[in-house]
Amino acid sequence: MKQSRFFRNIALGIENLLLHKLRSFLTMLGVVFGVGSVVAMLSVGEGASKEAMEQIRKLGSNNIILTSVKPVEEEGTSTTRAVMSIYGLTYNDFARLGESYPAVRSLAPVKLLRKESRLGSRAMELRIVGTTYAWFDLVPREIVAGRVLRAEDEERFNPVAVLTEYGARRLLATQSTIGQKIRIGGDTFEVVGIIKSESGQAGNMQIPDQDVDVYIPLRVARRYFGDVYTQYSAGSRIRERVELHQIIAQIDDIEHVESTAGAIERMLERFHRKNDYEISVPLALLRQAEATKRTFNIVLGSIAGISLLVGGIGIMNIMLASVTERTREIGIRRAIGAKRKQIIIQFLIETIVLSTIGGLVGIALGVLTPVLITFFSGMPTVVTPLSILLPMIISIAVGIVFGLYPAANAARVDPIIALRHE
Amino acid sequence: MTTTQNGDIVSLHQARKIYQMGNQQVRALDGVSVSFSRGSFWAIMGPSGSGKSTMMNIIGCLDRLTDGHYALEGQDVGTLDDDDLSERRLRHIGFIFQSFNLIPQLTVQRNIELPLYYLGWEAEESAARALELARRVGLEDRLNHRPTELSGGQMQRVAIARALANDPHLLLADEPTGNLDSATGVQIMQLLEELYDEGKTIIMVTHEPDIAAHARCRLHMKDGRVDRIEES
Numbered sequence: 272m273k274q275s276r277f278f279r280n281i282a283l284g285i286e287n288l289l290l291h292k293l294r295s296f297l298t299m300l301g302v303v304f305g306v307g308s309v310v311a312m313l314s315v316g317e318g319a320s321k322e323a324m325e326q327i328r329k330l331g332s333n334n335i336i337l338t339s340v341k342p343v344e345e346e347g348t349s350t351t352r353a354v355m356s357i358y359g360l361t362y363n364d365f366a367r368l369g370e371s372y373p374a375v376r377s378l379a380p381v382k383l384l385r386k387e388s389r390l391g392s393r394a395m396e397l398r399i400v401g402t403t404y405a406w407f408d409l410v411p412r413e414i415v416a417g418r419v420l421r422a423e424d425e426e427r428f429n430p431v432a433v434l435t436e437y438g439a440r441r442l443l444a445t446q447s448t449i450g451q452k453i454r455i456g457g458d459t460f461e462v463v464g465i466i467k468s469e470s471g472q473a474g475n476m477q478i479p480d481q482d483v484d485v486y487i488p489l490r491v492a493r494r495y496f497g498d499v500y501t502q503y504s505a506g507s508r509i510r511e512r513v514e515l516h517q518i519i520a521q522i523d524d525i526e527h528v529e530s531t532a533g534a535i536e537r538m539l540e541r542f543h544r545k546n547d548y549e550i551s552v553p554l555a556l557l558r559q560a561e562a563t564k565r566t567f568n569i570v571l572g573s574i575a576g577i578s579l580l581v582g583g584i585g586i587m588n589i590m591l592a593s594v595t596e597r598t599r600e601i602g603i604r605r606a607i608g609a610k611r612k613q614i615i616i617q618f619l620i621e622t623i624v625l626s627t628i629g630g631l632v633g634i635a636l637g638v639l640t641p642v643l644i645t646f647f648s649g650m651p652t653v654v655t656p657l658s659i660l661l662p663m664i665i666s667i668a669v670g671i672v673f674g675l676y677p678a679a680n681a682a683r684v685d686p687i688i689a690l691r692h693e
Numbered sequence: 694m695t696t697t698q699n700g701d702i703v704s705l706h707q708a709r710k711i712y713q714m715g716n717q718q719v720r721a722l723d724g725v726s727v728s729f730s731r732g733s734f735w736a737i738m739g740p741s742g743s744g745k746s747t748m749m750n751i752i753g754c755l756d757r758l759t760d761g762h763y764a765l766e767g768q769d770v771g772t773l774d775d776d777d778l779s780e781r782r783l784r785h786i787g788f789i790f791q792s793f794n795l796i797p798q799l800t801v802q803r804n805i806e807l808p809l810y811y812l813g814w815e816a817e818e819s820a821a822r823a824l825e826l827a828r829r830v831g832l833e834d835r836l837n838h839r840p841t842e843l844s845g846g847q848m849q850r851v852a853i854a855r856a857l858a859n860d861p862h863l864l865l866a867d868e869p870t871g872n873l874d875s876a877t878g879v880q881i882m883q884l885l886e887e888l889y890d891e892g893k894t895i896i897m898v899t900h901e902p903d904i905a906a907h908a909r910c911r912l913h914m915k916d917g918r919v920d921r922i923e924e925s
Contacts, residue, residue, distance in 0.1 A: 279816060290798045603794045606755060607808050607855070608783025610776050687755050690794060 284620040291593075295625060298589040301582030302629030302669060303636060306662040309575035310637025313658035315644060316571050318651035320564040324557065332554045333376075333525055334409060335532045337364075337518040341511070342545040355499070358547035359513040367538065368520060374527040379406040381517035382492050384500070386456040388485065390442050397438060397485045399455060401492025407466075409519045415439075417449040417464030424488040430495075432460040433486040435468035441483075453485075458495050460487060528554045579665055582629070583673035590622055590677035594684075601681050602689020611682040618681045622674025623667060630666030634659055701728040702766055702863055702894045703752055709760035710747050710917075721747035723917035724761070731862065734889040735896045736905035739914035745898050746867070748914070752896060753788060753865050754781045766862065783811055787856030791868035793848040795840040801827065801851050802836040808859040826854040830884065846877035853884060864888065866897040870904050882907045 288295040339359030365380050382401035387394055400406075407419040415436050424431050432453065439448050439462070451462045468484060502509040520535070522528045532552045539548055594601070601614055638659070641652030710722040721744045729735055737745045750756040751763060754770060757778075763771050770781055788794075795804045805823040806814075814822070827833040830850035840848050849869060856864055866885065870878030886907060889895050899905050906925075913920040 275815070276813065287798070599794070600796050600798075603796055604807070604811075605779070606753075606782065606788055606794070607811065608779050608859075609811050610779045612776070613811060687750055690790065 280616065280620050281624060284617070284624045288621055288624060294589065294593075298586055299625050299629035299632070301585035302579070302626050302666050303582075303633040305575070305579040305582035305669075306630045306633025306666050307636035307640065308578055309571075309662040309665070310634055310654070310658055311640040311644075312571045312575060313568075313661075314637070314641040314652045314654045315650065316564070316567050317653040317655055317658065318641070318645075320560065320567065321653050322651050323560050324564075327553050327557045327560055329410075331409060331521065332557055333522050333528060334553055335520045335522060335528065335535065336551045336553070337520070337535070337539075338549045338551065339513055339516050340547055340549045342547045355510040355512055357512040358545060360515040360518055360548055361542075362514050364539065364542065365515060365518055367542075368518060368535065371538070372520075372531060372534065374522050374524070374531045375520050376523040377405050377408055377521040379403060379409045379519045380489055380515050381406065381519070382489055382514075383516040384492065384496055386496070388442065388453055388455045390451065390453045393442055395438075395441055395483070397455065397483050399492060399496070400484050400486045401489040401496075402486060403489055406486070406519070409521050413467040415465040415467055417462070419464050419466065420486060420488055425490050428491055428494060429488060430458060430460045430491055431463045431487065433464040433466060434462055435484050436465055437468060438483050438485060439465045455485065455487070456496065460485075525554065528552060575662070579662075579669055582666075583626075583669040586622055586625060586670065587673040587677060590618065590674060591680065593621075594618065594677050594681045597681075598684055598689045601684045602686045605684065605686035606690060614682045614684075615675075615678040618678035619671065619674045622677070623670035626666045626670030626673075630663050633666065634662060637662070700731050701764070702731045703729040703896070704764040704767075705751070705761065706763075707761040708751065708758050708763060710744075710751065710756070711759045720917045722751065722758070725917070725919055727912065727919055727922075729894065729896060731894055732889075732892050733894055734886075734907075734909040736908035736911045737896065737898045737914060738900060738902075738905055738911055739920065740900070743914040743920075744917040745914050747917075749865055749867055749896070749898050752863075753786055754778045783808060784859060785861050785863055787859065787861040787864045789849070789852050789856050789864060789866040789869045791871040793840070793845075793852045793872070795848055795851055795855075797840050800837050800839060801832065801843070804840065804851055805854045805858055807855060812859060822858060823854075826857055827851075829857070830854045844877075845873050846880060849873060849877075849881050850884070853881075853888075857888075862894055864893050864895045866895065868899055869897060870899070870901070878904065 337360055341356070342358055362380075365378065368375060369378050379402055382399075384399040384401070385396055386399050388397045389395075402420070403425055404420045404422055417433075419433055420431070423429070432455070434442070434448070442453060448462055448465055452459050453462060454460075466486075498512050498514050500511045500513065502511075520531075522531050529552065532550055536550050539550075604614060604617075605611075638654055641654060644650055645652050705728070706726050708722050708725040709720070712719040712721055723744075725744075725748065737748060739745045747756070751758060752765075754765065754773075755778075758771055761771075762769060765781060766785060770778065773781070782788075796807070799807075802820065802823045805826055806819040809819040809822060824833060824836065827836055830853055832847060832850055832854070835843060835847065835851075840851065843851065849872075864885075869885065870881055873881060882904060885895055885897070889909075895908070897905075897908060905911050909925060911923040911925075913922070
């Protein structure tokens with residue numbers, strides 16, 4: 272009984288709105304675009320932050336990454352004269368990390384070089400990553416063919432190389448890849464495996480993973496190429512001695528990550544006179560990314576709020592005009608016996624119906640937009656239940672809030688005056 | 694002056710309605726005491742500004758007295774609030790206006806159903822009642838038309854059907870033939886006379902003597918007071 276009356280009220284409201292199709296449609300537009308932009312923005316924001324978090328997570332939230340950094344004071348001196356600058360993480364640092372921290376479960380050293388590599392007539396400059404098998408545990412990559420480095424490669428100084436899929440395609444083209452011999456610098460290496468690379472930036476931290484990487488055992492890299500790097504540029508010679516470019520440490524428990532990072536930092540401070548290293552903790556980055564996401568959501572929320580406010584004001588404006596236009600109708604209804612409350616409900620239902628339908632259309636639009644964005648730009652987007660539910664609730668609330676004033680105006684109409692109104 | 698208390702559907706005692714217009718007081722009703730008995734047919738006459746419209750608004754519970762008493766069906770309505778006055782209009786009174794006052798966007802059926810909607814009737818019952826009333830006024834084939842598609846006489850019939858929807862004892866007609874030609878006006882008056890014969894109380898405001906002649910009693914007003922009463 273009560274329920275059928277409720278639906279009848281809504282049906283009458285829709286009937287009334289349909290009498291002015293164009294006007295109702297235009298009134299709705301504000302809410303449509305307001306809600307649509309909220310949904311779209313939330314899903315783009317969600318997608319962007321999800322991608323960032325994914326990348327940080329890929330670095331491993333249990334990991335601590337140490338990177339060699341050329342100290343600022345060295346930058347100037349080395350370019351003027353042929354002075355060798357010595358900086359960065361050392362083999363001793365690596366050894367100490369392995370010995371004195373029980374929380375460190377696994378350690379991977381990384382040595383980076385640039386060498387021209389060739390296979391027959393094909394040549395390209397590759398980035399050589401001298402590391403151990405541990406690297407492939409800490410930075411897991413999909414194996415396309417063959418195998419990754421093993422402990423025995425290290426022990427026996429095996430001249431083996433693992434290529435990335437991209438590098439393999441460039442260097443080896445269509446020839447069968449595994450077992451091929453490539454020349455790096457002046458030495459011959461056997462290709463034993465190919466992995467998928469996932470190059471890219473994560474936060475501001477480069478992980479040693481690029482399309483042109485080739486992975487060889489660290490000890491081999493050290494024996495063949497040494498620790499000194501010479502670069503010629505603009506008539507001057509830059510010589511640097513760097514033992515390790517990066518050390519990745521995996522900690523046994525996420526609870527120990529930050530305390531261990533602190534301990535490592537104190538240790539390095541003791542052994543390094545210069546500030547020639549950097550410690551990055553993906554976990555901290557993750558926390559930071561989460562905080563950034565919150566800020567982002569607040570900003571988006573405010574923009575969305577403003578656009579919905581504009582939509583709401585649009586509804587209020589039209590409804591006020593509608594009340595004036597329908598003064599006589601209101602007067603007739605009142606004379607016949609409609610109570611003020613019933614007039615309020617009538618107008619309120621109309622605005623709520625408008626804003627709700629507008630909200631639904633807006634959601635459809637807002638869900639479609641991210642799909643198109645992803646399709647055309649490849650930007651990831653994520654539509655969450657919350658990013659649909661929230662704008663829906665808000666749009667209904669907009670209908671109520673911005674409908675109240677016009678409805679109250681309608682109820683204030685004096686039937687005697689209204690009936691004389693033309 | 695008829696002052697019988699029993700059987701009076703409308704009873705005004707020392708009724709006063711004073712408007713403040715700027716710094717001038719307008720005494721629209723200046724101490725009117727009059728009663729209309731159940732089942733009577735009255736015409737209220739008088740020049741414009743004599744207070745007949747104000748009297749209709751008061752009787753119709755659209756307005757309240759400044760001073761004095763008004764009893765509708767034996768109940769004092771002078772102290773009622775807006776919601777209660779709406780309720781009186783809804784349950785006890787049927788209005789017929791000079792300009793019909795149908796809602797142009799709604800069909801004939803919806804217009805007739807309007808009071809039933811506020812009385813909380815179900816859709817099917819309302820539709821049945823609307824059809825019955827449309828038959829009563831001879832417009833059963835016009836239920837789905839809009840008022841703009843009807844002639845003046847037809848519109849007034851719809852208005853009468855609407856006024857009858859809540860089955861009121863009291864019908865208030867404000868210049869019901871004012872916007873109609875004389876032939877159509879006569880038809881409407883015949884309809885009102887039929888309703889009078891069926892036992893409705895009809896109070897009609899008019900300034901046309903030949904329309905007023907249809908009523909059984911005529912109340913002449915002047916300067917917010919009752920001038921004289923004629924009974925035929």
